[in-house]
Amino acid sequence: MSVQSGQHGRVRSSVGLAELPYVFTQLRPLTAAKFLSEARKRAVLLIEEHLEALHRLGVLVPLFRVRRDGRRVANVARRDLNEALDLAHWEPTSPQSLLHAKRGGLLCDPARERFIPRHRVRHRLADSTITYQTSIYLNSPYQLGLLPLIREVVQDMRFEGQDRLVGVVPRNSFALHYWGARAARTRDLLIAATALEPVYYPRIVGRISLPREVDFERYDSWRRALPPGRIKRWLGVGNNWLREAASDLLTEARRRDPLEDWTDLLSRIEPGKWWDLRGDARSALDLRIAGELVLRYYDALVEARQAQPLPTGSQGFAGPFGDRLKPQRTLDALLMDFGLSPHPRLVLVVEGATERLIVPRVMQLLDVRVERDFISIEDAGGVDRDISSLLTYLAPQLSGAGNERRYVRYERPPSRFLVVFDAEGTFATNEQRRERRRAWIERLMAALPEERRNELVREQIARLVFVDTWNRRGDSFEFAHFTDLELARAVHDLDRRTDRPSVETMTQALKSIRVARGNIDGVLDDARVPKPRLADALWPTLERKIQRARPRGTARRIPVVRTVMRAVRLAQELPRRNFVLVLEREG
Secondary structure, X not given: OOOOOEXXXXXXOHHHHHHOOOOOOOOOOEOHHHHXXXXXXXXXXXXXXXXXXXXXXXXXXXXXXXXXXXXXXXXXXXXXXXXXXXXXXXXXXXXXXXXXXXXXXXXXXXXXXXXXXXXXXXXXXXXXXXXXXXXXXXXXXXXXXXXXXHHHHHOOEEEEOOOEEEEEOXXXXXXXXXXXXXXXXXXXXXXXXXHHHHHHHHHHHOOOOOOOOOOHHHHHHHHHHOOOHHHHXXXXXXXXXXXXXXXXXXXXXXXXXXXXXXXXXXXXXXXXXXXXXXXXXXXXXXXXXXHHHHHHHHHHHHHOOOOOOOOOOEOOEOOOOOOOOOOOOOHHHHHHHOOOOOOOOEEEEEOOHHHHHHHHHHHHHOOOOOOOOXXXXXXXXXXXXXXXXXXXXXXXXXXXXXXXXOEEEEOOOOOEEEEEOOOOHHHOOHHHHHHHHHHHHHHHHHOOOHHHOOHHXXXXXXXXXXXXXXXXXXXXXXXXXXXXXXXXXXXXXXXXXXXXXXXHHHHHHHHHHHHOOOOOHHHHHHHOOOHHHXXXXXXXXXXXXXXXXXXXXXXXXXXXXXXXXXXXXXXXXXXXXXXXXXXOOOO
8 A cells, every 4th residue: 555644644543534424324443253253154263362462563554442440440340240241341342332431531543652562451340250450442334345355364363272372473574564554554544534424325225324323314414514524633644644545445345356357246236245255355435435435525525626636547447446336337238248138139019919928938939038138029010010118229339338330339239139020911022021120220320420420320329130921922920820720619618608600610701811912810809809808728739749840850841940949140240348339341
């Protein structure tokens, strides 16, 4: 770390923190037992003897030492041992108890006093075997970020005799100096983070923790009315110190963070899930939160025109603050970096409810992923229904990144469209289908910035839209997949009329409709059979056809199988990351 101390020496003593409004309402200091428990979550196993040795070494100097009034404990013990036990084991971690200790002269800054061995603060209650400590050491939660360093130090510790820790034996004198210097500099940063915590911590983690006795309205009014420069003056630091402090905390986090390349994604995750991190990733998070506290404060100074904006990175380099716990890019752009998107790779638009019900079943039968981010199946509700709004919603979104003249990056992976309708209405002829496709391409083009529209771009956009029918004859879905007899039997079984036509009569009626290139809606209306019910009834027949055809290698002769396989190919062709729209031909 390179950050220097405050403008007038070191950042002020930790003792002054106790008098700051609402301090420690969000995160309380940690007792030795709690610190050891949190260390285990970060895959660092320590015992209390380690903490004492680390304190002696200067690597982990507690935030506070709270003195107990030993005489008072002894006096109470003479008349009531239970009351004395409560007094002797009281843990002063609440804001009120720390303020009370400060005003009573019982709160000390261990970094500004000589080291006190733990055995000197252990005492025994009169006429009992019960021991207690006349001084309680408390650590900052942000010191958990030092655990990777602490692990290095602990590896050089030695025990003597029956597990008695006698000290630290560094491999060389430079290591001892290096450990202590890093820890001392970090301490100043953590005091600053603690001072900023009441204002900015809730904004980072998305929740507020207040003791019962604290009125939220009063707290919120204080937080909103706090002059931006007040905390900086209390710390005795300048803007440069704040920038360097944040940079150093983030640098230290990067040094150890196994999830460094995932920080952008971490900033978008619900903060409640952060606490599931373990090991060095969790320690790095502690440092990142501390750094983000300083940066949120610096943002407030910039907004109040009391500081210059933070430097931004250039293309290919994020800069010292590019991995903040604050979203830096849109969610679509971030997910595209990871090859992810909630938007479908391909939208398969079918004409009606029958196709919408059957196609997913065919996909499952063929072991094709039935997930909306892969192939989304949409029911157009009729061949003449306008699907322009769907295209507009999923139209390509461009980012500002790229070479302005030659190409531009997509903000999110583009979705392709495969429209499969019956050859009827405004979709009846090849020319009509080509015209509909041209109109949909123009709709996608219109969603792009005007300066991006040219013939080369249109060629690329055209590769996003495809139009098809179930077979070359243009048969409806039902006629393309089932014989007249199969359809007649299914309708006959579903028809509940007492005077329903026979299967033979219905077969002839369906044959006439097929020859006339019509559809079976009239037959279904007469029988009062909804199309989804017919689709359910027909599915076992289609399923058997597909199962028989697959071993023979003839499954692609079945129109819906052919369509599904084409949809899969189109969905997989385009990459999900690093995808660009070319603006100018090479050469």
